Amino acid sequence: MTPRPVSSSLSSSAPASDPARSSQMAGVVQLGGRGVPITPGAGLYTARVAWRHSLRFRLALVYTLVALALISVIGLGVITLLLRQMDAQFDARLNERADTLAEAYVGSRQTLGKASGPAGGYTMLIGQDGQVIAASPSLRDYEKSPFPFENQEQVNIQDTPVRAVTRKVGDFGTLWVGLPTDALVDARVSAGRALALALLVTPVLMLLIGLWVGRRALTGLGRAAALADQIDPTHSVATLPLPAREDEVHRLLTAINRLLVRIDAGQAREKQLLGQIVHELGAPLTVLRASLARATERTADPEVVRAALVADELTFTTQDLMQLARGQLELKLAWHFIPSRTLQGRLDRLVPGTVFEGDWTGSLLCDPDRLTQAIRNLLANGRRAAGPEGRVVITLTETPETITFRVCDTGPGLPAELGDQIFEPFVSGSGSSGLGLSVSRQIALMHGGTLTASTQRASGAEFVLTIPGAALGDDEDEVGEG
Structure with a gap:
């Protein structure tokens, strides 16, 4: 089946919000251009604090x-x-x-x-x-x-x-x-x-009255904590709304706003600098990669093949850095309907020695470049962990609802002390840059899927990337023609 482009300008979108849930929101604050709901059970505002830790x-x-x-x-x-x-x-x-x-x-x-x-x-x-x-x-x-x-x-x-x-x-x-x-x-x-x-009655009454008065007096502080807890430093942040009364809560929020302005300015400078660096590296790497690819076709010299692989590694690293600089909200997906074999061929060339299992005869609705980048990062991470003598296996399982890629290696497994932090930027347990897993999870989320990690009982790490299945038929009209 010949792959046909569906759209080249569709952006990744999160699942539609539940109207019932939206109606229960107590308020919405604009942070980084997106509405953050303050619900009765969100953030620190209504968190149950142990009595001995309660202010x-x-x-x-x-x-x-x-x-x-x-x-x-x-x-x-x-x-x-x-x-x-x-x-x-x-x-x-x-x-x-x-x-x-x-x-x-x-x-x-x-x-x-x-x-x-x-x-x-x-x-x-x-x-x-x-x-x-x-x-x-x-x-x-x-x-x-x-x-x-x-x-x-x-x-x-x-x-x-x-x-x-x-x-x-x-x-x-x-x-x-x-x-x-x-x-x-x-x-x-x-x-x-x-x-x-x-002496017996007064302490009880004072304690009860003090708890009630304290609850009312600290309401503003609790709301300020809830708003601050909703801030996502990975996105552009906006200042928090200030209360009308110029009390201690007003001073606290004012100080937080000044800090947010400094953080936002610093992040903007960092992203601008990172984008400039990636842009400067991208052009020469593209030329080098193309030259090495042509040289690999003319000769079977192992050094040339190795240099081509290093160029691919650097290219993907610059792509990871570019995505980090742009941010998830600014990145658009170019959706295409491709055979699974096409993705397999790309991965086999980028990470030689990978064992492919499962059913690769179906088709995928995805952004081929981004999905290749995500899975390639998982395979490269497994190859580094398993070593030259180790084994990296990717298994594709397809159902009408989901498509699951399961990547397993024979390495030592994930560091137990890191847990889910392994997906945070610049956090690595294998000596790498720490960007690959973070970018892979972002790409999975942009496709409407998930990415999880665990350590197998025998040995090695296991990563499971799941994206929605390709829904054809009536749903195709909703996606749009390219």
């Missing part, structure tokens, strides 16, 4: 501890002051009662029982010999007995705490006056319970 939790905890310390100090100070004032008032009342009873007794010459004062107090008259001469009704049992509370200011009478003072009563002896302190004890207990309750 919101740490701030709430700090404010809670500060509030707990302040409440403890202020509460203890206030309660201590109030209790001292109550104690001073109690002592003043007790002394006033004692003075009043002493004056009333001496002045009226009445008996103690008739001049005992207000109810609720305790009084006793002690003679010169230390005997209780008279007592208030609740202390009748102590009359005609030795005074039992000598030099005691705090006593217990019938399980009631009593504070007492004494007064000299002329020649009669000493007047002992006491008042129950159960009100002071109850006040101390109530104050302690109130302080304990405040």
Whole structure:
């Protein structure tokens, strides 16, 4: 079947976005000329952060501890002051009662029982010999007995705490006056319970309120982190939108924007320089490659064949650099419908010694040059890993939906510490430039396919490049005629 061009100007396009998903977007920010959706589950904005690493939790905890310390100090100070004032008032009342009873007794010459004062107090008259001469009704049992509370200011009478003072009563002896302190004890207990309750409830309330307030206060910072997380440094970046309020978040985004401007300018200079270098190398390499190809046809000299292979290697390296300089968005695919044998012939010439397995009798809808570049990079990577004595096998499997190229080698396998980073630019585990695998994945994505890597159980690496199958018939009209 003769290959016929389908289109020479179709660009690679990503799969159409899901309308349902688009309707769920909370907002879109323009970054590098492309809309980046800020969805409820995208980026760092709604990432679930462990509580011990959460800034919101740490701030709430700090404010809670500060509030707990302040409440403890202020509460203890206030309660201590109030209790001292109550104690001073109690002592003043007790002394006033004692003075009043002493004056009333001496002045009226009445008996103690008739001049005992207000109810609720305790009084006793002690003679010169230390005997209780008279007592208030609740202390009748102590009359005609030795005074039992000598030099005691705090006593217990019938399980009631009593504070007492004494007064000299002329020649009669000493007047002992006491008042129950159960009100002071109850006040101390109530104050302690109130302080304990405040110390227990306040931290919980402060922590919950702090988490809620922190969540609202840090919303702008979370959105800024989400926007910054969406930035793709491999593309031209645009500045982030600034909030209306000139707060710390505004300052942070302003600093990020200044950094983005510097990054964008630096990337532009690097791409321009890289493009100029590749352009300067491309012309002489093309002439050299053509000359060596003609020389290879005229002679079978191994040195000439080897030089032709080196020229091919340099040509593909410059193509990788050119794609890196242009970027994926600026690169267009030239779609053609070609037999699989054509691709096999190209690969066999570019990477001699490759073993081809599978069904190569079908056809492919692709950009032949770009797909050859992608698979050639995989084969060259496998050849470097396997060495001269190793084996590199490519297997083609075709279904109505997909076409799969499986490249296996007998080398040591992929470095376990690199993982998926093996597809990042300038990351290499075999001493190469580190561009080939990155470019291969870009080309696979541009074809609407995928490229994955793994290490086989026995030995060696395995790369699987998958592109959509060639859909003919009604779909052909949608692609367009070349």
